[in-house]
Amino acid sequence: MNKFQKIILVLLISLACILRFPQLDKVPPSLHADEAAEGFNAYSLLTTGKDMYGKSFPLLFRANGSYQPPIYTYISIIPTAIFGNSMITIRLLSALSGVILVYLTYLVVSRCGPSSKKERVIMGLIASGVVAISPWAIHFSRLAAEANLGVLVFALGVLLVIKSLSRISLFPLATFILGFSTHTYYTERVVVVLLLVWILIWYRKYFLKNLKTSVFGLIVFGLTLLPHLYLLTTGALTKRLAQVSYLGVASQGKEGFLSNHWNMISQFLNHYLIYYSPKNLFFDPGTKLGITTTDIGVFYPWLLIPLLIGLGYLVKNRKNDLVKFIFVLLMIAPIPAGLTGDLFYPLRTLDYLWILTLVISFGCYVLIKAIKNNILKVLVIIGLATYSLLAFGISYFVLFKYEETSTSGEAYIRLIPKLEEYKDKRIIVDYSSRAWGVGIRTAYLAKADPRTIQDILISQQKTTYYSGDVNAQEIFIVRNTTFEPLNWNKVCGKDVIFVGDMWSFDPTTLGEHGLKLEFTVDDYLNQPVLFGYSSNMICK
Secondary structure (H helix, E strand, O other), X not given: OOHHHHHHHHXXXXXXXXXXXXXXXXXXXXXXXXXXXXXXXXXXXXXXOEOOOOXXXXXXXXXXXXXXXXXXXXXXXXXXXXXXXXXXXXXXXXXXXXXXXXHHHHHHHHHHOOOOHHHHHHHHHHHHHHHHHOHHHHHHHOOOOHHXXXXXXXXXXXXXXXXXXXXXXXXXXXXXXXXXHOOXXXXXXXXXXXXXXXXXXXXXXXXXXXXXXHHHHHHHHHHHOHXXXXXXXXXXXXXXXXXXXXXXXXXXXXXXXXXXXXXXXXXXXXXXXXXXXXXHHHHOOOOOOOOOOOOXXXXXXXXXXXXXXXXXXXXXXXOOHHHHHHHHXXXXXXXXXXXXOOOOOHHHHHHHHXXXXXXXXXXXXXXXXXXXXXXXXXXXXXXXXXXXXXXXXXXXXXXXXXXXXXXXXXXHHHHHHHHHHHOOOEEEEEOOHHHOOHHXXXXXXXXOOHHHHHHXXXXXXXXOOOOOOOOOOOOEEEOOEEEEOOOHHHOOOOOEEEEEOXXXXXXXXXXXXXXXXXXXXXXXXXXXXXXXXXXXXXXX
């Protein structure tokens, strides 16, 4: 790698930082319930050594009616200790993971890719550049997403296991990292096991030749899975899959054994194959949290051409170890998402999107190499990159927060300082499905006393900590504010304020209960979306 190429790599990493770190507290505009749970658990562990349910350093974190993988929360204790509770704090680890992935992608391609060393360096720079500017890589780096940390650890495991094929001493470290990745996100629990099985079969002669180190590596991998085996007996390990999967429902039909299983197979194929659809990958932005912006897909449309060319290039270089890994991962990485009921949910397939990015980068290399004029090469690269960044920048950093303002829950963050103005009153915030996560979000950003929250949540806990039955939407109490569904049979008291959205109050309700408007909270469009009413009714 020459000096000029080093400068290019530094510039690409700098570009990745520029796209991931600024305005982390504004884009995306609000804090999701899962992000807030990770943040509060990190804060609670930092101050009390226990999570919000009073559990000392759990193997999985109980939150929002399910469980969260532990690694992201534990690492987030460090930025929480340094910077305190904020949206930026809990998203820092994901943003940093996204930047490191840019560099790690360069290492994977430049050290393991096909062709000569000189060409691999160029391929590596292109690959890191594509990761740096890809919509999926930017968006999920700006959320406190365990999956974004997961794809980073997984990519490191892939690099190490490929290098171990020529240096067997790296195999135990590689299996440890791959095993560690299964604690970062759900997807890796399936992908890593399938990948390791394929590796052992495909390279069996190599591992049999180095049997002692190979066995030791497998023992290391097995040890990393011990927490999963324990949790498997409790129901907690598979709780999330049970919530999002169609398997249980499909198997309970009355059509008969063969019909039920055929329904499951056909449904799996439908949900699995959709991740190969060019429409979903390049043209359809989708409508859910797992999508990037409102009008751009997970990849820019023009990258479809490099993808097709990249596949052809990889077929010609199929003897290369990295190429073999790419083809295998293209097949197995979408499997976990294929087992869920959502149609195209990219958050669950970041490993797959990273592999697709590598394929695209190989296609970009072929196209750039075909241009003989160096000046034209530079103009083409700068032109496409500029077009992509302008399109994404306008869509994501300018329009996104306005288009998502009605559904993001950002107004509830603006509500927090407003609540401080009414410390002498009892406040009840309507905790409905429309306000999912408002309790834990407020507890985190308002730095609620973890011990108080622990007492409140423990009193509502209906099952043991690790259980397949987890109650959701618990009542939260943060200082003088209670987050619970409004009960109009109990609306009374002169020092009580009720807060909700336009669907929480209607003219009849306002009149029957003598409610008086005290304040409103506006969204980005300066439209009132939350309303605070005081009650004049005397409690009987």
